[in-house]
Amino acid sequence: MTTMTPPTGRVRNSAAPARDWRSYATCRETDPELFFAIGPHSAREIAQAKRVCVGCPVRSACLEWALDTGQNHGVWGGLDEAERRQIARNPFSHRAVALANQEFIEEQLAAKVSLRQIAAELGIGHAAVRHAVAEFRANREGVEEVQAA
Ligand code: SF4
Numbered sequence: 221m222t223t224m225t226p227p228t229g230r231v232r233n234s235a236a237p238a239r240d241w242r243s244y245a246t247c248r249e250t251d252p253e254l255f256f257a258i259g260p261h262s263a264r265e266i267a268q269a270k271r272v273c274v275g276c277p278v279r280s281a282c283l284e285w286a287l288d289t290g291q292n293h294g295v296w297g298g299l300d301e302a303e304r305r306q307i308a309r310n311p312f313s314h315r316a317v318a319l320a321n322q323e324f325i326e327e328q329l330a331a332k333v334s335l336r337q338i339a340a341e342l343g344i345g346h347a348a349v350r351h352a353v354a355e356f357r358a359n360r361e362g363v364e365e366v367q368a369a
Contacts, residue, residue, distance in 0.1 A: 241281035247272050256294040266300050267323070273298035274324055280343050298324060314348035322356055325349060 242248075247255065250272055257265030273279055273295065283297020287308055292301055299307070303320035310316050318325065321342055328338045335353070339346035 241278040241285075244278045245282065246276035255296075266295055269295040270298050270300070270323065274327065279341075314344035315352065317342055317344045318348045318352035319355070322352070325352065326356065329353065 247269075250269075254265055254272070255269045257263075257269065273282075276282065276298070279297050281297075283299060283304075285291075286296030286299075286304060290308075291304070294301070296304065299320050306320060307313070307316045324342075325338055328341070335349050336346045339349045342349070
């Protein structure tokens with residue numbers, strides 16, 4: 221029986237293939253604690269873990285593994301547990317993926333990456349990214365309106 225092993229060595233399995241997706245994980249050299257943050261600084265640590273995931277070449281495989289195996293804790297594939305639960309409820313929703321990746325999308329847009337490239341990175345349609353961006357802007361404008369009132 222072959223069991224997939226997460227990239228950071230959080231679970232060990234000697235039966236895993238020598239060069240599967242975990243071999244290419246960006247987080248291999250990162251403290252695993254960052255990906256399982258608890259306590260008063262957890263929000264900041266989760267954000268840091270997600271930043272590690274942003275440029276990871278095996279992000280999709282990692283997220284797929286986490287969803288397939290029902291990982292309930294930690295950051296996997298750039299998403300925290302709440303974001304993965306949202307996707308798990310509707311795994312075919314490109315919108316769910318786009319909304320769960322707001323920070324990544326906004327970072328990429330700030331770096332002048334095209335919507336199509338962002339969509340390709342996330343493995344979803346570019347229309348879903350375009351709609352999500354409109355939703356982010358509407359939400360931000362709503363917050364600014366409330367603050368100005
Ligand atoms: S997506 Fe994040 S958690 Fe997954 S392998 Fe890459 S860096 Fe590690």
